[in-house]
Amino acid sequence: xxxxxxxxxxxxxxxxxxxxxxxxxxxxxxxxxxxxxxxxxxxxxxxxxxxxxxxxxxxxxxxxxxxxxxxxxxxxxxxxxxxxxxxxxxxxxxxxxxxxxxxxxxxxxxxxxxxxxxxxxxxxxxxxxxxxxxxxxxxxxxxxxxxxxxxxxxxxxxxxxxxxxxxxxxxxxxxxxxxxxxxxxxxxxxxxxxxxxxxxxxxxxxxxxxxxxxxxxxxxxxxxxxxxxxxxxxxxxxxxxxxxxxxxxxxxxxxxxxxxxxxxxxxxxxxxxxxxxxxxxxxxxxxxxxxxxxxxxxxxxxxxxxxxxxxxxxxxxxxxxxxxxxxxxxxxxxxxxxxxxxxxxxxxxxxxxxxxxxxxxxxxxxxxxxxxxxxxxxxxxxxxxxxxxxxxxxxxxx
Amino acid sequence: xxxxxxxxxxxxxxxxxxxxxxxxxxxxxxxxxxxxxxxxxxxxxxxxxxxxxxxxxxxxxxxxxxxxxxxxxxxxxxxxxxxxxxxxxxxxxxxxxxxxxxxxxxxxxxxxxxxxxxxxxxxxxxxxxxxxxxxxxxxxxxxxxxxxxxxxxxxxxxxxxxxxxxxxxxxxxxxxxxxxxxxxxxxxxxxxxxxxxxxxxxxxxxxxxxxxxxxxxxxxxxxxxxxxxxxxxxxxxxxxxxxxxxxxxxxxxxxxxxxxxxxxxxxx
Numbered sequence: 001x002x003x004x005x006x007x008x009x010x011x012x013x014x015x016x017x018x019x020x021x022x023x024x025x026x027x028x029x030x031x032x033x034x035x036x037x038x039x040x041x042x043x044x045x046x047x048x049x050x051x052x053x054x055x056x057x058x059x060x061x062x063x064x065x066x067x068x069x070x071x072x073x074x075x076x077x078x079x080x081x082x083x084x085x086x087x088x089x090x091x092x093x094x095x096x097x098x099x100x101x102x103x104x105x106x107x108x109x110x111x112x113x114x115x116x117x118x119x120x121x122x123x124x125x126x127x128x129x130x131x132x133x134x135x136x137x138x139x140x141x142x143x144x145x146x147x148x149x150x151x152x153x154x155x156x157x158x159x160x161x162x163x164x165x166x167x168x169x170x171x172x173x174x175x176x177x178x179x180x181x182x183x184x185x186x187x188x189x190x191x192x193x194x195x196x197x198x199x200x201x202x203x204x205x206x207x208x209x210x211x212x213x214x215x216x217x218x219x220x221x222x223x224x225x226x227x228x229x230x231x232x233x234x235x236x237x238x239x240x241x242x243x244x245x246x247x248x249x250x251x252x253x254x255x256x257x258x259x260x261x262x263x264x265x266x267x268x269x270x271x272x273x274x275x276x277x278x279x280x281x282x283x284x285x286x287x288x289x290x291x292x293x294x295x296x297x298x299x300x301x302x303x304x305x306x307x308x309x310x311x312x313x314x315x316x317x318x319x320x321x322x323x324x325x326x327x328x329x330x331x332x333x334x335x336x337x338x339x340x341x342x343x344x345x346x347x348x349x350x351x352x353x354x355x356x357x358x359x360x361x362x363x364x365x366x367x368x369x370x371x372x373x374x375x376x377x378x379x380x381x382x383x384x385x386x387x388x389x390x391x392x393x394x395x396x397x398x
Numbered sequence: 399x400x401x402x403x404x405x406x407x408x409x410x411x412x413x414x415x416x417x418x419x420x421x422x423x424x425x426x427x428x429x430x431x432x433x434x435x436x437x438x439x440x441x442x443x444x445x446x447x448x449x450x451x452x453x454x455x456x457x458x459x460x461x462x463x464x465x466x467x468x469x470x471x472x473x474x475x476x477x478x479x480x481x482x483x484x485x486x487x488x489x490x491x492x493x494x495x496x497x498x499x500x501x502x503x504x505x506x507x508x509x510x511x512x513x514x515x516x517x518x519x520x521x522x523x524x525x526x527x528x529x530x531x532x533x534x535x536x537x538x539x540x541x542x543x544x545x546x547x548x549x550x551x552x553x554x555x556x557x558x559x560x561x562x563x564x565x566x567x568x569x570x571x572x573x574x575x576x577x578x579x580x581x582x583x584x585x586x587x588x589x590x591x592x593x594x595x596x597x598x599x600x601x602x603x604x605x606x607x608x609x610x611x612x613x614x615x616x617x618x619x620x621x622x623x624x625x626x627x628x629x630x631x632x633x634x635x636x637x638x639x640x641x642x643x644x645x646x647x648x649x650x651x652x653x654x655x656x657x658x659x660x661x662x663x664x665x666x
Contacts, residue, residue: 016664079499080663098497107423119415120498122408 004056005091006172006203007077012086014047014072046072048227049086054220056091056171057201059194061214061221061235063242069227071176074098074207078174092171092203095121099176101161106150110141110160113149117161121168131167139163158186166193172203211239246351247278247376261370268295268302268331268358273372275354280377282390286344287375291356293367294336302331302360304339309371311351316386317343320359346389347377409501416508421515435516439523443468450588459622460590462533465524466619470587470611472520477553477607478578479513484557485564485571492666502659506561510554517546524618533619541617545610548644552606555648562651562658565665587611591624600629609640 047069054060064070075081076088078096103120104113114135118128136142139159149157194217197204208214214221214235221238223231223245231241276288289306305320321328321339331337354373358366379388425431447464450456460466487505488495495502528535564570585608591599602608603626612625630636 075663080496082660096498102497103494105419105423107426108419112419112422116415116419119411120494120500122411124407124411125414 005053006056006058007054007060007091007205008089009050009052009073009077010087010089012047012050012073012076012083012088013045014069014076014081015084016044016046018042018044045227047076047083047224050224050229051086052222052229052232054203054205056203058203059198059217059219060203060205061218061238062205062207062224063209063211063214063221063238064224065209065245068224070207070224073224074174074176074205077205090172093122093169094172094174095165095168095170096174097165097176098174100158100165104149104157104161107148109148110145110152113160114145114164117164118167121164123167135160135163135167138166155186162186162189170202172205173197174205174207176207177209211242214239243279243376247374262368262372264358264365264367267297267299267360267364267366268293269367270356270358270369270372271336273354273356273369275373275375278375280345280347280375282345282379282381284345286342287347289341289343289354289356289373291339291341292336293339293358295331295333297333298330299360299366300330302328302358302366304328304337304356304358306341306354306356308343308347309353309355310348310386313353314386316347316352318355320357344389345377346387347379348386348388349377349379349382351376409504412500412504413507413511416504417511417515420508420512424512435519436523439468439472439520442471443523443527446471456589456593461620461622462528462531465527465531465533466615466623467588468527469524469615469619472517472524473549473611473614474582474585474587474607475520476513476517476549477556479516480510480553481556481560482574482578483509483513484561485574486561487557488561488565488662489666495662495666502662503558503655506554506557506655510550510557513553514550528618536617538617542614545614545617548606548641549610551648552610552644555644555651557651558655559647559651562655562662565658565662581605581607584608585611586624591629596629599624603629604636604639604643606640606644609637 050069050073062070062073072081074096075098076083077090078094078098079088080096080098101113101117103117105116108116111132114132115125115128118125123131136145139156139162141156141160144152144156152160194204198217206213206218218235220233221235222229223238223241225245231238270291270293272290272292274290276290277284280287291304291306293304295302303320303322305318305323307315307318309315319341328337352375353371354375355368355370356372357368360366382388425434428434430437443464446467450467451464456463484506487509488502491505494500527533560570560574584602585605586594586599586602591603591612594602603612603624609626612623615623616625626637626640627634
């Protein structure tokens, strides 16, 4: 029973045709015929040859960056988009929650909207009538049901919509970041609901960026990147790949993209740049940056240093051997040097890049290596500032 | 089989709710509410009566000319309401289409049914004036049923075609406004067919709307009017042309809508 396949996706591709100039008036049809057909439409490949299967009762996560194609995948599963190639087979009643409260009409009363939204979810009048009281109770909106929806606050609308949504007796639920809306209390309600689904044998497909939610709820997950399925399997594995994707992206340490971002006369050059932590949490009080350089010829008074930029490429700190008065007199040809820098963890949440550099003879650049390494800082207590050091506080009272 | 009934059950539920909401919203905020459904044709009749029966006297020899006029206008208004209303039916529901998968034809059907309810209400007013002006109801009135079916099919066919085309070409809205104005005068609604040259009348009557309106007048109001039979006389099978136009339009529109509806979510 548990091995039954609920959704099977086979070699699905989806292309969107993006005309340079959208032909949406009759006149432009004629003019574009006479003009020469040089305006070739761009085809955007939103998904390329994606295949996977979801078992019945599984909690399935689809993760990926913005624009990776994960929402397109969900819309194809929901039958809203037709795949350009390949096939999707689903078994059982499927209810998509691309958004809560689909079809709500602000001019109708709360009560009328319950019936309308109920119809969208496939409930007849009779069925809605039977569960009407439960819906209203759950949404805690008894007093407002005969008011027009336009007079509801957005929170009330979401509550009503969610209260409808949980009634949908679906075999397969598709959820697109519904959890992103609503206050903490509402989010908890959502999570409680998901927990209850897990026991009830409902198949849930869940699109998100939230790796914690993936780890906590999903049985299986896939990672979509650049329109392709790049990883599938246990959520911990997929979440790790997802996080790694971001770190890799900026890690110039991989030899590949160093050309454009590195310059200098190479009299001395860095051989190795490494950091003690790829992921820096609040538990880590400091980060160690290890720079290994080798001299290609004899250089006097070289200055070694680095600077750290945040994900917005703002330079937030930096230093060098001259500033901290640790002068290096001379480096002979072939001689190598290792510098280990310790930087206190003052970083705010996000990706940080390290640019090491070597300068000699009052300003000549030997080696300047932009984004040679990167690390991600994770701060539970984010602040909207460039850095976020631990700030002590003692409150005394007199 | 189970899936099939499931699918149509969903369409039916949705259709019912959409027609209901549409009707609730129609006269929302107006003091007289649904009464307007009856008052509108009533006032229309008064205007027609004053202008055409008292001043212009276009009707000439046609008996019961005001009722004759009202019937034509009511049928024409139904056609206009369904087609013009449907042009933006798909685009207007773009938000819905992008978020949920449902049979899109329900949107057009819903608009068509709302207008149909309105048409039936209008017929109450027509019946009222028929009694008032002593128009005798004969057994031939039963022909109204196939005529109304033809009207329903033709209107919805045009509606399907326009709504799907509008998703791609936003000019359709304006083009249709012009066409419907022209068609109003090309259809014998305000004038009797006897006023125009015989040859022109013979062509005009081939238009399904003209045929429907003239036939409806013939069976309901007066035998003293031109229909496709009286104009073409001997060619008995010529009446198949407007029916044929209706059927062909319906099939072509259904095929076009079906094909396009798969891509509505991406294009609206």
